[in-house]
Amino acid sequence: MGTKLTSKYSGKCKECDTPYKSGDQIFYDKAKRIACISEMCFKDQGGEITPFQRNRAYDISNTIQSTPKQFTSKYDRPIQASIPDVKISIGIETSSKKLLEFLKAADTLARKVYPDEDTSSQQFGQIRSKLVDQLIALSKK
Numbered sequence: 001m002g003t004k005l006t007s008k009y010s011g012k013c014k015e016c017d018t019p020y021k022s023g024d025q026i027f028y029d030k031a032k033r034i035a036c037i038s039e040m041c042f043k044d045q046g047g048e049i050t051p052f053q054r055n056r057a058y059d060i061s062n063t064i065q066s067t068p069k070q071f072t073s074k075y076d077r078p079i080q081a082s083i084p085d086v087k088i089s090i091g092i093e094t095s096s097k098k099l100l101e102f103l104k105a106a107d108t109l110a111r112k113v114y115p116d117e118d119t120s121s122q123q124f125g126q127i128r129s130k131l132v133d134q135l136i137a138l139s140k141k
């Protein structure tokens, strides 16, 4: 879901690099991480303008306020994990190493099949992750 709104922050479009400043009308899709002044660029990136809904519009402006770094870097995603301090057995460590091999193979494969895809994009990550699953499935046969 996306919308046209008044940006509270300045930033630039990750696709066409067009800068926008606080107060500018931008097209914004939180889920797809798209923010651009140009409606065409927004749509080219797969953005969709959701018909106006009072509550939703409120939520979106609220979200932007609480996550101002949202558009500045696509690597800057808030993700938190709490990993307990446990000893890893040899068996699992072997599996881990295997998984890294699968990951490496999937990455190589994804780069080969999608040479024009931005390798740091979420989409590329999803493709790679899917390939890992498939490689593991194939290796079981």
Ligand SMILES: [Zn+2]
Binding pocket: 013, 014, 015, 016, 017, 018, 035, 036, 037, 038, 041, 042
């Ligand atoms: Zn753009």
